[in-house]
Amino acid sequence: MRTVLRTLASSRALGPEHIDALIDHGDPDVLSELCRRSDLTPRQLDALVADGGRAAFLALVRSGAMPEERIPADDPEAQLAAVGRPDPAGAGAARPADRPVTEERSTTLRILAGDPDCAVAAAAVRLLEEAGVPDTRRRPEACVRIAIAGTTADGETLRGLLAVDGPPPLVPCPHRPDPDAALAELRSAAVRNRHAPADAVEELLDATWPALAAQAAACWAGLRPETYERLLGLDDPRVTAAVAGGRGTPARLIRHLFDADWGRWRGDVLGGVGAVPLDLLVREALAGRGGGVAHHRDVDGLAALAEHSDPRVRMLPLDNVHLRPEVLARLVDDPDPAVALRAALRSRDPERLRAAAERFGPGSHTPIARELWCPADLLLTVAQDRDTPFEAALVVADHRNATPEVLDACLDHHPGPEMDEAVVENQAASPEQLDRLVRGGVLPVLRAAARNPELPPRVVDAILALALGPRTPACWR
Template sequence: MRRVWEGLAGNPALPAEAVERLVRLDEPDLSSELAERTDLTERQVEVLAERGVVAAERLVENGRLTAQRVDPRRQPIAALALLRAGRAPAGWAELLAGRRELWPELASTERLPAGVARRLLAAADQDVLVALAEAQPDPGVLAALAAHPSSHVRQAVGWNPAAPADVLADLLNDRPPLTSCEVCERHPVPWTHPPDCPDPDCDLPGGAACDGSHQYARHTVVEAALAHPNAPAADARRHLHDPSGLLRAPLAERTDLDPDTYAQLATSTEPFVLAALAENPAVGERLIRELAAVPHETVRRAVVCNPAVPLDVLERAWEGVVLKLGATLPPRIAAADPAETERLAASADPELRRLLALRRDLPPHVRDRLAADPEARVANAVAPHPGLEERQLTAMHHRHGRLVGPGIAANPDTPTTLLRALTTGEHNVATLRALAVHPAADGATLTACLRDRRARERAAAHPALPLDRIRALLADPATAHHAAANPSLPAADLLRLMPPQ
């Protein structure tokens, strides 16, 4: 029943006495749902704020929890949530650091004062230090963490957006050198973690190895640092000829390297390295054109997604490969100027027209041209576009039938009568799933959506679903928690679902 109670907790029609009964239940997930409500009393806010950091943070985000109403000594969880959001006095951090059970959340606070961070650095365990290394902005603290004997802590520094260039240079050059790793601490070296490791308690990652140089641990640290935009290009370039493609791939993503380095990376044989290079706008037109000739779907998709790809290259990207982009709108098409937009709309390639149709800022005449396109996939892509009239959407449906149902159902301006028409003829589950959340869908349309499992889950909370259908979904464990959130349920039904007093 806990899932049902979570649904009730988010139901705006839940009576005040029922809200109070749910607040009394000490359930973390339930408290998080209740924290989203706008009708909580001051006392309920105070109670929920101490149930867990997630609930407290939601209350802070919603403006229900403020520093003026919190005593950090009596309400440490609420104080922590405010501190993490930058809405508490800095002095609270020192006070909360006296509670060791709060160290993991405190360490992951981006606004943690450097003095408190150094206090944790001196006494915390590895997991807390990893959290500190990922979030702490102070250069001095990060320098100390980058010299920590654990590769996990060093790796976390490499992931930190605030890591400065000199600290990242140390990580890239193994300064100071790692003196041990998880592998050699557990096994005599040389040792490589076998893919069929017989030890059920072994938590070493696949490929972990040590020959005395801690090569796997160093690799993880370097991989993290190479992907950081602040890492010095000269230090990063030293890994250009590394045998591991996992190191050359983040190098290929960098936008601050010289043309010769990009050209050497283009000699890699691994598709994922070439794909990283092909999506990089800094590599230059010549290399983009070369990579566009690689007959591999991953590389070709990356070329299409490069913001700097020339339009003529984009037009030929589908030659020789099966390339499926789905709902991904390539940046180059999203940024096409008016003349290029006209060119794409007139393209003989329906896939290019379809990708253009994914834009939602098209000039009306281009939008209307695509809406009348003879290719169903083009019409379906443009169908959710704002500004399309009912007659245009209806004409699309008459012309293409079920193939444009999902797009029409996704248009927020589609009228109720047309939504209902989408379910009366041949249709697909994608249409039902879009209809199930449409604000204009009526009872008949939503009832038709109940044929599909995923659409049924979405329709269960729709206020226009007939009451008898909602009650039937309450009896189904797969949909009961969705139906419990339906604001159309009468108060008597809601109270019957409540936990016993």
């Protein structure tokens, strides 16, 4: 039952009295989850700090629950945690890196960037760089320099870190005492940074060859063609795999790697981000395999494949994000059922989806139900059909567009323990459905219900009564 309580501790369905009950329960894992909440009362804050000590205090600062007046000004770690906390109006809504650095936070970060502890300074500098308000002091400690190397710092700053004769003096620090290891880590981080100037990357690659080859091959699209030849000449499997799936690998080398070593690198080619020649993709499709199509830029070539005589090849354009509307419209009426169903799913047109469900019957219900935009009336049709596969009915019960009527149809026509779990986890479940299923006391159902953020208070009361009551089985605790 601990997992039920831990999940419930982070739910927005809890009221103050429910949080009090969980604090009184005293389970360390549950208390740790409660520290992430931003709706705690002063009394609850005191209780959590008394139980969890320093770790609980910092967690409460990060969540935004701890009032600013209770955060010591002479505690750098707490001040840094406070910079990344959410504003009270949107508590818990974003991660620190996603939040704008306001003028007030920028001032705090600049102070922290000068902290004697270079790990604290590095964290502050990273946030400043990402916010576009860099710290101009450019401290020399290894921690700080490495933090800058992985950010969206300006090109000239990254060029300095990539300089062949070494960056501006880099000072070892307690966290990275070995200067050679620190320099290697800094260069590795900078080479993997796609904001770094390409010419500086090439120059450093030449000077340190082949130490940084694998990182550059995996991250860069702007390398010279001869550089890719040199990379393959290393005969290093990691480097070859990176080149096979790399952004800028020339087509000639992709063709070579596709068949080299009895197809050893074929998966890397198809799973990478390079432009795989279409004739190779056709070969894969005819062999019953796929891949490499999703972000392909040759839209004219893909449109031509929609006219191919083999349905396996006509399926290829449907996996591409740049598919033209007229090509899609043509494939919706394809004589091959698999192609036509895939095209209907890709169309995001409810009428085409209804037509596909009627044309292809229960065999099409699972992929249709998996579409996030599937309308509620079609979900109801799928749920009420007793020939619908149970897997499809489970997908319906989990669907965001399901209604209480749809969920009742799932429970009536496709009963089972897994169905009960799917229904109680759906935010559309009615209070009556939730109350009936939760009061059965089945542990997996309670776990699923705890994940539902829209539980009514009486259902939360029922879960807590089962989990914390004197008759709770010991194996559940």
